[in-house]
Amino acid sequence: MPCSRHLIGKPGQTFQFRITDAQNVFAGVGRLRITGPTTGHSQDFPFAELQAGFDLQLEAAMSYTLRIIVQPQDPAETLEITAQTSAGVDTCSRNDAGEIAVWTIDVL
C-alpha cells in the first residue's frame, strides 16, 4: 500500500531520507515540494538522486510535502520501496503509475 505519513518537526531540525530497494521500477521521479506562507516553490529530484538519500533541514513557519512518484516497469509486478526517515521506516508499494509515498512535515 502507498505510504502516507504526517510528521512534526522543530525549526532547524534535520530530517534524513534514505530510499532503498526500488525493485522493478520502470521509471521514477521523486518530487520534493516545499510550501509555506513565506515561500511557495517546488523542486524535482531524479529518482537516482533520491536513492542516494538527502537531508531536509526544517525552516520556521513552513510545511513540507514530499511526494515520491513512480511508474513501475511492469504493471503486473508490484514496485516496492523502503524509505527510512529519521522518524522511522516505511515500506511502500504500488503497481501502477502514481504516488508511492507522501510524507508531510509540519514545523511547529
Added chain:
Amino acid sequence: MSTKSLISGCLLSWAVILGARSAWAQPEPTPQADAKCPGGKIGSLTSEKVAEGAAKQTLETATTKAIAQKPTTAAAPPAFADRVNATIADFLPLFQFAVNEVASNADKTSVTAKFNPIPVGIYGNLSLNATATQPQVFKALEEKIVEPAREAQRKTLLGKVDDFSDLTLALSYGLQRRAGTWDNTRKMFGRNYELYRNLASGLLEQALQGAFADIDQRTDRISRARSKLFTEFKTVFEEAAVRDGLAQPDDPEKLGPQGARLDSICLATVESVNPEAYKQLVDVLRKEALLSADVTAAVQKAITDNKLDALPAMIDNQPQIVLQGSYRASDDVIGPDTAAITASYEMGTRNFNSMLREYHQMKREGIKEPSYLDAYERGVTDRAYQYEDKVIFSASFRRNQSYNFSYNYKESVSSPGSTTPVEIDRTAALNLPRSDDWRASLSWTRLWPRRTEKPETLLAAGLPQLPAMTGRQDPRSTFTIEWVDADESIKLAGTNTPLENDRFVARLSLVVPVQGGMTLPLTIVYSDKPEFLGDQDRVFGAHVGISYKIGDKGAAAGK
C-alpha cells in the same frame, strides 16, 4: 555420468562464492495495530480508503467474471517442472543467497535455476544458469530398437533415468554499459532498465513539469490548513495520544520524536477530546487523500500524453550482443554430451538509441538545450515500436562427444505353434564418433497489435489496478532462415548416408492467439533437404492447426 557430479560441484562453489556478495538485511516494516481503532487512525485515511468502496465493487465484478471464464477441467498429472520444483524446494532455502530465480518454461518441460550475476566491471554481468530438461530417449537410439518393441522399451529406458539426467549448464555474457547523461550517451546495448534509469528519469521529470500546476496550488492550501490545525489543536492531539496509551501524561514529547506517533492516534479519540478538532482534521485528511488520488491521475495522464507508456517497448528493442557457452551433460539413454558456443545479436527497429540519435541530431541542428521529450517524440512518431519488430542473428558451434551405448532387451512375438508369446533377445547398439556442426540463423519477428480499448477514465485510473481478465494477446509473425553445416562423416550403420547433412530451412509463421489461451498457428516451411526436417515430409509444406494450453498464466494476466 561423472560430468553431472562435476557440474553439481561447480554449482555449489558458485553458490558459495555468490552468497557473500548478495546478503544484505531488509529493514522490517513498522507493524500496524488496527484492532484498537475500529474507526481508523489519523494515518490510515489515504486515497485508497477514499476509493475503497468503488474498488471493492470493481474487484467483485472482476472476480465474478474471472470465475465464470475459468474452464472446468480434470486435474492434470503433475508436470515435469512441478515435480522438479517440489524436489528442489527442500534444498532451495540453503542456496537462496546464491540462486536468483527458479523458473519453468511455458510447457513445464524444463526448470532453470538462475544464479546471481557476477559483474564484469562497467560492461555488464556474467550469468550462470542450470537447466534440468525432461528426459527424452535419444532418437537415434530409439530407432535402433525394433519397431514393435519400441514404445515399450522407450518407457523402460525412461524408467532408468531420473529428473536430473539431462542437465545443461550455461554461462552467458551480454554486453552492456550504464548510461550517463543525455549529452554524453550515444549508443547503448542491453535491455536492463537499470542501465537507462538516468535517461528515463530525465524524461519523466520533464513530462511531469506541467502536470502539477493545479496540484501545487491545492497542496499549498492544504498545507496551510494542516499547519493551522496542528498549531491550534496541538494539545488536543497530545491528550488523544495519552488516552490511546501512546504517551505518558508526563511525557515531554507526547506526539513522539518528530511527531512519529501522530499517525497512530485513533480518529475516535480525537473526536471524544474535541469534536471541532476532529471535524477539521477529517476535512484536511479527506482533501489530502483526494489530492493524492488526483496526483496519480495527473501522472498517468502525463505519461499517456507524452507516450511514455511506449518506453518499455523502446528499451526492449535495444540491441543486445550475447555470448554463451554451454555444456549439456546427459545420461546415455538421452544422448551424447554436448558443448556449444553461441554468439547472438538482436535488436528492434525502433529503440532507445533512435531517441538518443534524434537528441544529438537536434543539437547539431543548432537547438541549444533540446528537450528530452521532443527527442523522444521524434523517436516514437512513426509508431513502428508498436510492432516490436525484432531481428535476431545467431551463430553457434556445437561439439557432440563420441557416443557408445549398447542395450539388451527382449521382444515378445506371437508364435503360430504356441499360445504364449515367444521372447527373442535383441540388442540396440549405437556408436557415434565425435562430431562438430555449425549453425547460423536469422529471424525477424513482428507483433501485430490489436486496437486497444479506450483509455480509462480518471476515476478508474485512481483505483487500484486489477489484472486483465480477458487475456488479450497480439498476433505475432516470425520469419526464420536457418543454415546448418553438419558433420557429414557420420554415416548411418551399413549405409553411405550421413546421419546429418548440410541444410537450409526457411520458416514463416503466424500465431494468432484466440480468447482463453487458444492459439491458431499458421506455418509455411521450405527446406533444400526435406529428409532432415524431422516431421516434415515435403519440400514445401504448410501447417495450420489449433493449439490449446490449459492454465496459461501469461494469457490470464493479459501480458
